[in-house]
Amino acid sequence: xxxxxxxxxxxxxxxxxxxxxxxxxxxxxxxxxxxxxxxxxxxxxxxxxxxxxxxxxxxxxxxxxxxxxxxxxxxxxxxxxxxxxxxxxxxxxxxxxxxxxxxxxxxxxxxxxxxxxxxxxxxxxxxxxxxxxxxxxxxxxxxxxxxxxxxxxxxxxxxxxxxxxxxxxxxxxxxxxxxxxxxxxxxxxxxx
Amino acid sequence: xxxxxxxxxxxxxxxxxxxxxxxxxxxxxxxxxxxxxxxxxxxxxxxxxxxxxxxxxxxxxxxxxxxxxxxxxxxxxxxxxxxxxxxxxxxxxxxxxxxxxxxxxxxxxxxxxxxxxxxxxxxxxxxxxxxxxxxxxxxxxxxxxxxxxxxxxxxxxxxxxxxxxxxxxxxxxxxxxxxxxxxxxxxxxxxx
DNA sequence: GTCTATAAGTCGATAGAC
DNA sequence: GTCTATCGACTTATAGAC
Numbered sequence: 429x430x431x432x433x434x435x436x437x438x439x440x441x442x443x444x445x446x447x448x449x450x451x452x453x454x455x456x457x458x459x460x461x462x463x464x465x466x467x468x469x470x471x472x473x474x475x476x477x478x479x480x481x482x483x484x485x486x487x488x489x490x491x492x493x494x495x496x497x498x499x500x501x502x503x504x505x506x507x508x509x510x511x512x513x514x515x516x517x518x519x520x521x522x523x524x525x526x527x528x529x530x531x532x533x534x535x536x537x538x539x540x541x542x543x544x545x546x547x548x549x550x551x552x553x554x555x556x557x558x559x560x561x562x563x564x565x566x567x568x569x570x571x572x573x574x575x576x577x578x579x580x581x582x583x584x585x586x587x588x589x590x591x592x593x594x595x596x597x598x599x600x601x602x603x604x605x606x607x608x609x610x611x612x613x614x615x616x617x618x619x620x
Numbered sequence: 621x622x623x624x625x626x627x628x629x630x631x632x633x634x635x636x637x638x639x640x641x642x643x644x645x646x647x648x649x650x651x652x653x654x655x656x657x658x659x660x661x662x663x664x665x666x667x668x669x670x671x672x673x674x675x676x677x678x679x680x681x682x683x684x685x686x687x688x689x690x691x692x693x694x695x696x697x698x699x700x701x702x703x704x705x706x707x708x709x710x711x712x713x714x715x716x717x718x719x720x721x722x723x724x725x726x727x728x729x730x731x732x733x734x735x736x737x738x739x740x741x742x743x744x745x746x747x748x749x750x751x752x753x754x755x756x757x758x759x760x761x762x763x764x765x766x767x768x769x770x771x772x773x774x775x776x777x778x779x780x781x782x783x784x785x786x787x788x789x790x791x792x793x794x795x796x797x798x799x800x801x802x803x804x805x806x807x808x809x810x811x812x
Numbered sequence: 813g814t815c816t817a818t819a820a821g822t823c824g825a826t827a828g829a830c
Numbered sequence: 831g832t833c834t835a836t837c838g839a840c841t842t843a844t845a846g847a848c
Binding site for chain 1: 835840842843844845
Binding site for chain 1: 634635642643644645647648726727731757767768770771772774775778779781782783790797798801802804805807808809810811
């Protein structure tokens with residue numbers, strides 16, 4: 429019973445994320461999600477609390493996953509340049525595993541309400557701060573040329589942020605090749 | 621009279637684009653735009669035809685500007701690598717000149733109606749096609765290493781697509797430095 | 813757990829007074 | 831060119847029958 433409802437809920441969440449991905453959170457109605465499920469909108473509320481809850485169900489766990497991942501990599505016994513490579517690989521994997529969910533990160537977070545909004549922003553800022561710190565370390569260690577840290581970080585994170593969009597249209601690529609190619613393109617050119 | 625109305629209309633368009641940038645087209649109401657103008661929503665319709673018209677007033681001219689720019693660069697007497705550098709510089713300039721307008725390109729185009737939607741998609745596809753062709757040329761000419769064209773193009777265009785977001789928070793940067801730094805980061809590492 | 817019905821509010825856009 | 835008033839459609843969410 430609980431098991432069956434859980435998978436039904438998951439089905440709703442997945443269909444909702446897909447619609448949010450295609451048209452955005454604000455332009456997707458509860459009725460749109462219900463139609464996709466083949467039920468009336470009122471029936472959805474037996475599985476979810478609100479439309480807002482769906483958005484939070486994706487963005488908060490994902491933000492935690494990114495934060496946890498970058499901290500694990502940062503505290504591992506790796507060189508700074510190895511850390512950067514691992515971070516890129518990690519982001520590629522999270523994007524491939526949950527493309528629709530990740531698609532909500534760049535823009536739809538603005539529609540989070542209350543505590544979820546501030547929680548998300550805090551985790552996002554922390555992630556970028558750690559990333560930039562590692563990047564700075566890689567410059568100090570002599571792995572990377574002394575480029576503008578703000579611009580270079582933004583540039584790398586932009587590609588990773590947009591990966592969901594590219595991957596949606598190129599799903600048949602080999603994950604390892606994609607990881608390798610991105611590491612080379614994003615970091616290779618910055619090496620000393 | 622026509623002159624005064626034109627500047628009033630421009631003011632509305634600019635405020636609308638700014639709101640669309642912050643919250644998205646769907647989540648921004650005509651009443652929100654009116655409030656920003658200090659007038660009632662009904663009064664807006666003396667200056668604009670519809671909410672949709674505002675979106676089109678930004679996206680269609682911008683798409684034309686990008687398309688025109690890449691064609692001018694492509695037909696100029698330049699090497700393929702010089703063309704890529706010029707394209708990056710051109711995108712930086714368009715983004716800085718019209719940050720709110722450019723912010724609508726990555727996601728809000730999905731809310732275009734009818735002919736404007738197909739027009740936009742066609743121009744966008746054309747732009748990417750020309751970009752990739754120049755990129756391929758640069759590989760064939762021996763300027764750039766034989767990387768995966770799809771991934772490398774996507775990576776460069778992602779950074780340029782997200783520039784509006786970064787620039788919104790870092791407006792005090794020197795334009796020329798930004799252009800130079802991005803050319804180095806995005807292309808420097810791909811050179812043979 | 814799904815349905816019908818509906819509450820209560822917001823949406824884009826128009827009519828018509830001034 | 832701005833206002834008040836309003837239309838009709840749509841929004842999220844709930845109540846209660848089955």
